[in-house]
């Protein structure tokens with residue numbers, strides 16, 4: 001996964017501006033094609049229009065093509081995630097976990113079915129609309145950290161929040177303290193350990209106060225002890241902030257730390273084994 005996931009560095013994905021409306025404790029920008037409605041709450045499972053879950057995926061299908069090959073990856077995926085809850089997604093390598101995360105984040109669009117996030121039909125949005133929703137409502141954490149090498153820890157921590165128009169220096173400082181990064185604010189990513197880099201990535205996602213964090217194997221590049229410590233921190237911060245989490249992991253042990261678990265098999269979600 002490249003930094004393009006943030007919808008800001010990739011040349012094909014330029015975030016668009018737009019007026020903001022308040023939705024509970026968060027701010028979501030309406031889209032021209034599928035506007036978010038004001039009101040609603042961030043707790044109790046309501047999405048931004050106060051009806052239904054924060055995230056609802058229904059009958060999602062996606063076939064990927066590489067050369068002449070067509071790979072039907074998702075064949076009818078359903079899942080629901082309430083605001084403030086955590087859901088682990090497990091599955092064999094190649095089962096389509098990352099593909100599903102990409103569709104939820106609006107980095108790609110499905111062939112059939114629907115992703116409804118924060119009151120918006122992600123697949124019905126324009127590229128700019130999806131970038132805007134991602135910027136406003138979604139925090140992304142990946143296995144490869146994906147920090148911006150030319151920015152210090154402080155710069156990386158505030159990056160997403162600035163894009164979302166929610167930068168708050170005090171909040172970033174408080175997050176940095178909780179993540180144990182206070183003494184590292186002027187360092188660059190290459191001067192950090194893997195565990196430190198992932199703590200910065202988590203802080204960057206949360207500083208923007210998203211409604212949903214999507215984490216793809218967030219501890220996959222860390223040794224077990226470091227990974228456990230980083231996951232503890234992420235779960236603690238996500239819960240404290242009332243943010244929903246959808247986390248892809250190979251590990252049933254790590255999946256057990258989430259409120260609920262689903263398993264991807266043969267292109268469909270099933271109960272975790």
Ligand SMILES: Nc1ncnc2c1ncn2[C@@H]1O[C@H](COP(=O)(O)OP(=O)(O)OP(=O)(O)O)[C@@H](O)[C@H]1O
Pocket residue numbers: 064065066071073091092093094095096097098099100
């Ligand atoms: N661009 C592409 N073209 C064709 N097939 C692809 C493409 N990208 C991924 N695939 C295939 O789609 C399937 C799902 O890939 P995906 O990365 O979503 O799986 P995953 O469950 O996240 O795997 P892993 O756990 O190994 O990261 C795999 O069989 C993969 O080979």
